[in-house]
Amino acid sequence: MFENTKAFSGFSVDDIEAARRFYGETLGLRVSEANGMLTLHIAGDRDTLVYPKKDHVPATYTILNFPVEDIDATVDGLTERGVRFEKYPNVDAKGIFREMGPAIAWFTDPAGNILSVLQV
Template identity: 60%
Template sequence: MLTNTKAYSGLAVHDLQEAKRFYSETLGLRTSQEYGLMWLHLAGGRDTLVYEQPAAVPASFTILNFEVDDIDATVHALSARGVRFERYEGMSQDEHGIFREEGPYIAWFHDPSGNVLSVLQEKQLHTTAHLGLQTAQQLGSGRPRHPQRHIQDPDPRRPPRTGDPRPSHAMGPDGPAPERSATR
């Protein structure tokens, strides 16, 4: 019934004007407002609705992930703009708050309403030509393909989550089903 319906995410903030300053000036996102609501215009046409709800309880899980090419440079630049990166007990994060173990490199921070956001970078293939291995750029995608992403929830009381970018019907009983070839 909703297969071909455009969908978008929404998030609640305590103060819309404060959120506008944070998302547009601090994070550098393009925003627009209409009918007392704000839109975050994200790359890839994935706009997100932001609405004011003074009594809203902030999300305690990551609600918006920003995939970046260079997490170190991004964390440095955002820190210079006043963003404070979170440190979570029991997580192996470096001095800048970046978690580099399983899954993508990731660093978490909060918006002014306390919602959890993150910047993340897919791990690069570290190979050398003399071993006959290919880098992500040589493979043509600009980054490695990961059949399954493992993004750990920053709340250490929760078990780690695994996410797969393919639809649920692509999952087999033992995990991701093999990808189908475009040729027969």
């Protein structure tokens, strides 16, 4: 039934303008706005919808994962742009978890949603 449908994901925020600045300026994604909502234009034709929600509650799970080749350089670069990495158990001083699986570091958007960078 949906094998040829281009499905997409979406998530809510409490402030569209703050989300536009964060995703567009801080993270450097191409962002467009229409009908009071944002579209994050992610490489590989994987657009993601960001919509306002007055009673927004931040996701308690990772909503977007950004694969990177050099996690240390990426974490350093994002830190310079004001991104703060979560200090979960077993992460190093930069906030990178390296114990199993790919190295990964988590951070939040202005609405409190959890994002990650992970080394590929």
